[in-house]
Amino acid sequence: MQEAVPQATPRPPRQRIQRRPLHGVLLLDKPLGLSSNDALQKAKWLLRAEKAGHTGTLDPLATGLLPLCFGAATKFSQVSLEADKTYRATLALGRTTTTGDAEGELLQQRPVALDRDAIEAACARFTGPISQLPPMHSALKRDGKALYEYARAGIEVERAPRQVVIHHIDIIDWQADTLVIDVRCSKGTYIRTLAEDIGQALGCGAHLSALRRTGSGPLQVADAVTLEQLAALDEAAREALLKPVDWLLSDWPRVALPEDEAGRFLTGLRRRVRLADAPAVRVYGPQPSAFLGSAHIASGELIADRLLSPVEVQGLIS
Template sequence: MYNGIINIYKEAGFTSHDVVAKLRGILKQKKIGHTGTLDPDAVGVLPVCLGSATKLCDMLTDKSKEYRVRFLLGRTTDTQDSSGQVLTQSPVTVTEAQVTAVIHSFLGDYDQVPPMYSAIKVDGKRLYQLAREGKEIERKSRQVHIEYIHIEELALPEIAMVVGCSKGTYIRTLCHDIGQELGCGAVMTHLERSRVGEFLMEEALPLSEVEQMVKEGTIDGHILPVERIFADYRKVTVDDRFRKLIDNGNAFYEDMIMESGACIDGESVRVYSQDNRFYGIFAYSSYEKRFKPVKMFME
């Protein structure tokens, strides 16, 4: 079984679930999970967790993301992108200076109302399922964070930009909200996710390349070990005399580790045995003077 994270380039026409299903066939294993849904028409980075790394899925969805997006002013649709049914069309009379100012006004925290065509669940049902039934319900806004926006092209009514943002941000909704603020509406026409945390577009592999690498026996070099995700965490080695504790996923006391130095309350660390086997992430409690398991990755 493969264990680790592989950076997949999701092509247009595939859902994120399609990618997982195809990888299960290519890698001949069931234990696979993706780290954040991309719309079928969107392309780009989709980190996929394999084997023991599936425990990382929820942690990787928290990572910041970067998108390259194109959108068109003067139109709105029910899906907030160009694939949807047109709701309104308006003349675009705004200036480039006005557009630039409005775009930059979205930097920082802002309250975003999720679109109806999204995978968010309400009362056990996905919003997009309700939308396909012709229903629209009130959605609560959620605070998202726009870290940066770089305008790449301003050829009104078309705009291209790069957006760095927090988890849970809907880029088509950002485009829609910019259009609403300008008074003419807007629809997203193209979306590419160029980064998820440390996973970059330049290193993402299309499924066809993964399939070829599996046949050639070279895929292992493209699977990131779980522990690399936590490279900025301090390494802690448990003395072999107490190895049974971590073998069973139990907490251990600070005097059971090989390293010297002060332990910090609440600090998360990477835990290893003396033969350098990675066990998982533990957090230190100064009150209890011991390290307690957070996520275990042993097979």
């Protein structure tokens, strides 16, 4: 008699998430150890959003403000990307590492014998327009590969210095071999490189042991939500956290068009306006919520830069 073969219990079908068109900006407080893209994908999943993007990468070893754009708001993510940033950086004085941060191997350890005047003078040296050499352990691309890929293979490639601006450096705390500073800087600034340069100027060396982004333009981490907080909310409460699509442009001049002009503007046609020239304006239809897109004004003409689709505009109104 043939022995019966036990049948495997069939797995229940995997439930697919029904994605939906969602428009707006979410301020996320990125946790330590998570890449910016992983944080984005988790938030996108929690909101069931069809389309999303972030506005500038934060290293996995950094925490803090990561503005996320959903739907139509992704068209304006460059605004936040171009904005000045603020960081709280913790420097480990007297120790240099292979990567310039706490992830690397110790290269050199030196005694730290400093006073407040020396630290203030070193920070002042790097305030204003400065030149930075991008670190090998960075995501900057060279021939299609990130520099950190070359670094991990033990290859150092030539890099061109870049010009950045350090608007201010404030000393928040200093105890023995630990220095905490607040930095406001232009986009593209490497805080890890700044930490190494300050350490070199002090004569003892340093590496970046912790980093938190506290601001991006007018956006502040105090207004951000963590992934844990987002996950604890129901769907309606999560959606309520989204700022309007035009929120990243809130400090730009506002231009309102009548209905017939708004329709023509949405097709990309230039419109005559009795307004002063402006490099960037936000444009609306006759309804206050009818955000149409961004534009600039030159010689009395309103010229579209980034436009929403009619479907997106209708979604914002309804």
